[in-house]
Amino acid sequence: MVDLAASPFNLGPDAIEWVHTTIASMTLEEKIGQLFINLNTRFDPAYLDSVIDGFHVGGIRYMGSDSATVQQHIRYAQSRSKIPLLVASNPEMGGFGSADDGTLVSTHLQAGSHPDASIAREMGRIAGVETAAMGCNWAFAPIVDIHYNWRNTVISTRAFGNEPGVVIERAKEYFDGLSESKTVAAMKHFPGDGVDERDQHVVTSYNTLSLERWEESYGRVYRELIAHGIQSIMVGHIGAPELSRAFRPGIADADIRPATLAPELLNDLLRGELGFNGLILTDASMMVGMTQAMRRRDLVPAAIAAGCDMFLFFREPSEDFQYMLDGYRTGVITEQRLQDALERILGLKATLDLHVTPTAELVPPVEALSIIGSDAHHAVAAAVADKTVTLVKDTQNNLPLDPKTHRRIRLYGVSGEADFTGTDPNGYLAIAAEELEAAGFEVHVFKNAKQRAAEGEAGVYFHTVMAEEANGDYPNRYDAAVVFANVAGFAQEASVRIRWSTPMAAEIPWYVTEVPTVFVSVNQPNHLIDVPMVKTMVHAHNPSREAIHAAVQKIVGLSPFQGTFNDNVWCDTFGTRL
Structure with a gap:
């Protein structure tokens, strides 16, 4: 009863x-x-x-x-x-x-x-x-x-x-x-x-x-x-x-x-x-x-x-x-x-x-x-982002990145396709570029073969993109690389992992051996399973303007990292802590 x-x-x-x-x-x-x-x-x-x-x-x-x-x-x-x-x-x-x-x-x-x-x-x-x-x-x-x-x-x-x-x-x-x-x-x-x-x-x-x-x-x-x-x-x-x-x-x-x-x-x-x-x-x-x-x-x-x-x-x-x-x-x-x-x-x-x-x-x-969506509420979101953006690791001491010494940034975006909500999964990348530029960097956004072909470029293939991206003068063109990942989605697959744009894609962080590289996740906390080679990992938690702004401020050293993390970030896998 x-x-x-x-x-x-x-x-x-x-x-x-x-x-x-x-x-x-x-x-x-x-x-x-x-x-x-x-x-x-x-x-x-x-x-x-x-x-x-x-x-x-x-x-x-x-x-x-x-x-x-x-x-x-x-x-x-x-x-x-x-x-x-x-x-x-x-x-x-x-x-x-x-x-x-x-x-x-x-x-x-x-x-x-x-x-x-x-x-x-x-x-x-x-x-x-x-x-x-x-x-x-x-x-x-x-x-x-x-x-x-x-x-x-x-x-x-x-x-x-x-x-x-x-x-x-x-x-x-x-x-x-x-x-x-x-x-x-x-x-x-x-x-x-x-x-x-x-x-x-x-x-x-x-x-x-x-x-x-x-x-x-x-x-x-x-x-x-x-x-x-x-x-x-x-x-x-x-x-x-x-x-x-x-x-x-x-x-x-x-x-x-x-x-x-x-x-x-x-x-x-x-x-x-x-x-x-x-x-x-x-x-x-x-x-x-x-x-x-x-x-x-x-x-x-x-x-x-x-x-x-x-x-x-x-x-x-x-x-x-x-x-x-x-x-x-x-x-x-x-x-x-x-x-x-x-x-x-x-x-x-x-x-x-x-x-x-x-x-x-x-x-x-x-x-x-x-x-709804008031300035007062967005101020709360900004304060939360400042407290929670997390430095998971920085084993090569790449941070802070100084625009004076690392001015030219190669910016990569990693995301999945639009899910059942229809939300553009790539909207975060424009925000990231804007925030990096506002911090004083010169930003060069990478586009993969599919994106370039969609813009009408002829003769582009993933091998040609790899050849252009991965050559000996990479450190002469860019002072650092920053990767933002918004790999989201559920309800359509049993699990979610990074899916690169092509085989051996040019955006995979091969360049960690060439220039200081910072990987920022604005969604999943477990990306080290797929990018263990990155030595600097930041978790911004979500793709909002407030979270991305806070992440960039901390990357350049204008604000301290305050967020914490649990052992799930290491994915119970050898090499992710290196």
Whole structure:
């Protein structure tokens, strides 16, 4: 039974009465609809009408856009919904990611890379302020995974660190900052990512720790955050064989499911042993970590039957809605299980006072958007960057680089292709060039064969580029080389590593033996596995203007490095420390 008077709902008698009365007044179709969180893929009113009228969804999340468009979209959605909507966002780095013009304060790893725990609080505070200004009320954050496996790149920048204590401290700070706004949090991804190196977007991954080891690490994190008042938990499509065996002795390997479909993990462990009373939601249901487990028509109701209260995203709305309805009618979802899920869904809405807020006031006025991407918030981002840009190594004492003695810089950019977000992965390089020039350098930007051919140059081939770049007068042309790497991306491959532009590419740091070379990562912390030859490695954490500016200031010696790092940077590989 759901105790709505207890943490994390803490509802009074009137709110509890609203929950029960509202559920009793709903049709079966409306009850089934509340179980779904729709991913709104369009912004036009006709689309929203079809979603809200046709499927009665309990929550929404939207695709990225500017904050004004998002706010208008949410305002219309709330005006059309019979029961106020939970409106989710992904503010993992502040306001950025929830709106194109939001402030990128820091990554989770960045917030764990300095002794000042208030960095995480500021990240959460700005995340709450900026998303609430648009009308969001539910943050799919903080991320409480532990980055044990350096090869895991889906959470390498999205985890506060590789120690439970750091994760607990910074997650609490983020939550406290977020909670200054009228926003609830969903920590993720239970039972814990960071052990397997693979990405559950494309394959089921596994947390293979023993029950004892899990309790000391992830279990400790979840217990402390639950006690701290976290309102909801997102469950990953991550199996936990040893945990499943502990609660289901003799379970066959073939029957070990991702946590979203594993009642022993949701009911026996999360609800029972950990005592979580709040709302449980699945991670995105289109992820192959879930879809490979069973037929769609079976897994949709199975997730709710297993203990999840909300189902994140339709794959095909009419099909998934019917699958859930069929699951109830055939008894896969019992009456009590449906009632419990609905009580938690409406209970979370009541926690936000959505039930007593006039519809016209569920979304702030347009004027509230002025805080998004404000100068004050960017000043916070700049202060965070100054504290967290990290010198991983400088074994040849190449730093500082002085524009007077190393004026001519060869600038290389290393990045992947544009990912599913469509964001230009090369935008950081222009910022890097501008910042280096502002510091007094003469910058010569390298272009690979593909880039030169795209600009119309004839007869260019990777061998010709290599011949031009790698010859004896390189030190006569350039005084130093600086490489900026923005190798990002997840959800499309099982892991992320540097992929050079061509075989034996001219941008690979062969030139470390010719001129002082500085490698700056503005994303992944594990690049030394692919560039162990570089003797000077800087981690700037993210590709924002503030982070790149801070990195350049420190490279030229105008500002000291203050960031810290953990042993994952060495990639457990010989040669990376040299």
